[in-house]
Amino acid sequence: MQISITISVVLLLTMSVIGDDVSDFTIPEIPAEPLGQVYLSESQTDKLYATTLFGQARLEQRRRQFANALQLYQRAWRYDRSVVSISNELIPLAMGLKRSEEAARYASLAITEKTLDSQTLMRMAVVLTRNGSYERAVQAYQMILARKDDSSIQLPKALISAELGRTALLAQKNDLAARAFDDANAALQNPDEAGLTPAHITQLKGSTGAIFLAMNEVYQSTKQFAKARNAIEQAQQVAPNAAMYALRLAGLLLAESKPQQALTTLQIYFDSKSLEAKADPYRLLIKINEVQHSDVAEANTRSIEQLLGIQQTQTSNHYIGYTLAELALAAGNADLAIEQLRKHLPIQPILSGYQNAVDAILLQHSNDTPLTESAAMELAWVLGHVYSRSRSLAALQQQRIAKITSDKVLLSRLEEVAFAYVVDDRVPADTKISLKTFTSHTAAAIGLLFSDTKDWQQAEKFFELAIAEAPRQSGAVYQNWGAQLLMNDQRISAIKTLERALNSEFVRNKATIHFLISGAYLLNNQNEKAVNSSKIAAEQANNSPRLLSRYPWILYHTGQLEQAQQEYTQLISKLMNLQTTPGTASTARDARLTLSTICQRLGESDDAVEWLEQVLDTDPEDPGALNDLGYLWAERNEHLLRAEQMTTKAVAADPDNSAYRDSLGWAYYRLGKFTKAKAELEEARKLNDSDGIIYDHLGDTQLQLGDQQQAQKMWQRALELLDAEKDAKQIDLIRKKIEQLR
Incomplete structure (x- = not known):
């Protein structure tokens, strides 16, 4: 102990002496030559930047800031693809954040990389298939199957071949699908050699035999009928179903040019009175008759007779009814078509049924024999039904609408009967009332027709009637009315109509009305009103990306750039929490592009670059x-x-x-x-x-x-x-x- 104390004192004294003796200390001179500088190439700079971004992304991921991490990984990948693994970093994060479109986009870009292992390619193929990128998924499966002795893949290749076949079918590459299914079938015949365990076989066959149904479709399309028959048999073994088995065999027999045998076999399905195949068996019957009877009219007549016969034993089968209506239309038999539609549309309404009803009624109209009042009434009701489904007539398609709006005689007849029905509840004598609908829907539909012809006087009359008949549901009418006026550059009338809507106790808080009128005000240089209405639309948007974006959009177009910049930035933050809402991705893209433009105009070029970088983060292409x-x-x-x-x-x-x-x-x-x-x-x-x-x-x-x-x-x-x-x-x-x- 004594020794250590003595040493400490000596050290202290020594340090003190040394510390005081600095009088002769001289500062060393630094050579005048500048230090050597290293200049990086653009690609080297990019790699360094990407590496930095990757490190930041890792840190954000550990902090569980997954959205930030994903963006950093995406940008790092864009600057240098060797730094980031799409499969290990990007795709899992994107899928976890429910941003499947981004995941598929990057998977599509990555599958060409030869360094990816097969297990990674499998995951990418699944992501691509889920998002409808079938051709890219096919490419991924093909790359896996082309590899030999690949230890990274955990599944037998037979299962991958089956997936390739199914995906190739979706991509309409039937020859490729057939070859892939051949490999899967060969493995099923020699499971031990193919490395298939009982669990693998069960997985391949599934509980419904869906893979064999896909095989049947592919083999028939490539005219490999023996293989198709085998696929049908295997599907039946997995999930026995006598009616569906008969239907599948009938389809195969017709493909083999054996129409009579096909008809006999198809009868088994009809006798079962099954509804499982929906309209397919009745359409198959029509095809059989088309093969057996070269004369189209004769084939149609025979099919109609047979379908009517089947219908007698299955009176409530709407699949037969709608098939009959469609066939009757093709045969020019409007009466039979509308008879079937009157029966089934009130019970099992479908869009194609309403489309066919319009076609059937119009078939009764010509210059020589104008549509009767009762038929015109039915047409007005059908239009009302279509309007009630989507608050629009767009589902009828423009070609049908044009047939009505281009005929002044027909329009006049519609106007007469619809007005009488809505105002006085008068229906022409002998009118079948099975297709009858609400007066408000009928009036709104006729108003839309007259909007299409730009007859604003008639359009206003019927829109007014629709509002009066159902004031609580008038929001959709005002919305359609205002939108039609705006689209046809009737801005003053649009403002008048939409302002009236906002004075209604049932409509004043409707965000879409504020959305529309803000655009009308902007077009009419009423900027303050445009801003106020767009703000209300955004406040009442109920998480609608389109409505939320209206306020910053109006601010931008009225030249209020700083405030627009602020609101667009807030919009981006809100949209981050709406990833699964339709329209979010496109709204966010447009917002970032606009923000970039705003920043350029404000002289903030770095921020302008950043917003564009963010667009490319989500979609590099x-x-x-x-x-x-x-x-x-x-x-x-x-x-x-x-x-x-x-x-x-x-x-x-x-x-x-x-x-x-x-x-x-x-x-x-x-x-x-x-x-x-x-x-x-x-x-x-x-x-x-x-x-x-x-x-x-x-x-x-x-x-x-x-x-x-x-x-x-x-x-x-x-x-x-x-x-x-x-x-x-x-x-x-x-x-x-x-x-x-x-």
């Missing part, structure tokens, strides 16, 4: 964002190789877009590729001869190519085209360039 960001970078003289790549992609996606071609031309210019720049800018000018920016860029390019006369000519044309107020800064720059040439 978005042409609009690729173009805009590529152009921004070219303007800033940054990331020029990436700018060239991005604008090239945009042009490839839409070669006739002049703005995209201008952006690519400008990227070439910044890279010093002036000949290429000129060619691209000339293409842009051909597509749009009234864009001053294109002419300005052409002037700059001509100057670099040594043609001062052409450069000055292009700049002069640019001055003629640019807007003196909006483009004041650009105009000033062009004038300075011209002055420098003098």
Whole structure:
């Protein structure tokens, strides 16, 4: 103990002496030469940035900030694909956040990477199939099956072949599907050799035999009938069903050109009185008769007779009724068609039934024999039913609507009977009332018809009647009425109509009315009212992306950029919690693109870049964002190789877009590729001869190519085209360039 104390004292004294003796200390001189600098290439810079983003993403993921992590991973992948694994980082996060479209988008981009293991490809194929990207999923399955001795795959290849067959069928690649199913069948015949356990076999066959039904469809389409029969037999073994077995065999027999045997076998299904196959057996009967009778009229007559016979034993079978109506229409038998529709539409209403009812009634009308009042009444009711389903007539398709609206005699007859029905509840004598509907629906439908003809007097009359008949449900009528007026540039009338709606106790809080009237006010330069109404629409939007976006959109279009920027930013935050709501993705995309434009106009170029980056995070192939960001970078003289790549992609996606071609031309210019720049800018000018920016860029390019006369000519044309107020800064720059040439 004593020794250690002594040593400590000595050390303390020594340190004190050393600490005081600094009088002769001199500062070392640093050599005058600058330190060596390392310049990174653009690709090296991108890789470094991607690595940094990846680290940030990892940190956000550990903090359970999954949305932030996903965005960082996405951007890291875009800057350098070697840094991030789509399958390990991107897709699991996207699926967990219920952003399946993004997951499928990245899966589609990733499956071409040869480094992916088979288990990863399997997961990608499943994601792609769920999102309808069948061809890409097929590609993934093919890549897996092409590999030999792959230890990363945990399933026997027979199961993968079955999935390939099913997916190829969805992609309408039936020859490929047939080959894949051949492999699956071969494995079933030799399960031990194929490595199939009893559990695998059960998994392959399923509980319903669905895989064999897919095989049957594929083999019939490729005319491999023996294999199709075997598939039908196997499906029957897995899930016995005598009626469906007979139907499947009948279909096969017809494919084999054995119509009589097909008819005999199909009768087994009819005798069972099953409804399981819906309308398929009755359509198969029609096909059989078309094969047996070369004369179409004779075939139709025979089918109608047989279907009527079956209907006598199954009077409530609406599948027979609707098939009969459709066939009767094709045969020109409008009376039979409408008879069937009167019977089944009130009990089992379907859209195609209403469409056929319109066709059947119109079939009774001609210039020589105009539609009777009773038939016109039925037509008005059918239109009312269609309106009641979607508050629109769009489901009837424009071709049907045009047949009505283009016929003045028919329109006049409809107006007469509909008015009498709505006002006085009068129905023409001998009218069958099975298709009767509410007066308000009938009036609204006729109002829409007259809107289509731009007969605003008649349209107003019927819309007024619809509102009076059902004031509590008048919101949809006002909405349709106002929308029709707006679409036809009747803004004053639209404002009057929609303001009246807002004075109604039943409509004043309806967000869609505020949405519409804000647009009408904007068109009429009533900006303050437009802003107020759009704000109410957003406040009452009930999580509708479209309604939520109205307020910032109006602010932007009224020139209130700072407030629009604030509201759009808040909108993006709200939409993050609405990922599964239809319309969210497209609304968020549009909001970010608009925010980028706002930031550019406010001189906040870094933020403008960031918003475009966010669009590309969710969709790396978005042409609009690729173009805009590529152009921004070219303007800033940054990331020029990436700018060239991005604008090239945009042009490839839409070669006739002049703005995209201008952006690519400008990227070439910044890279010093002036000949290429000129060619691209000339293409842009051909597509749009009234864009001053294109002419300005052409002037700059001509100057670099040594043609001062052409450069000055292009700049002069640019001055003629640019807007003196909006483009004041650009105009000033062009004038300075011209002055420098003098």
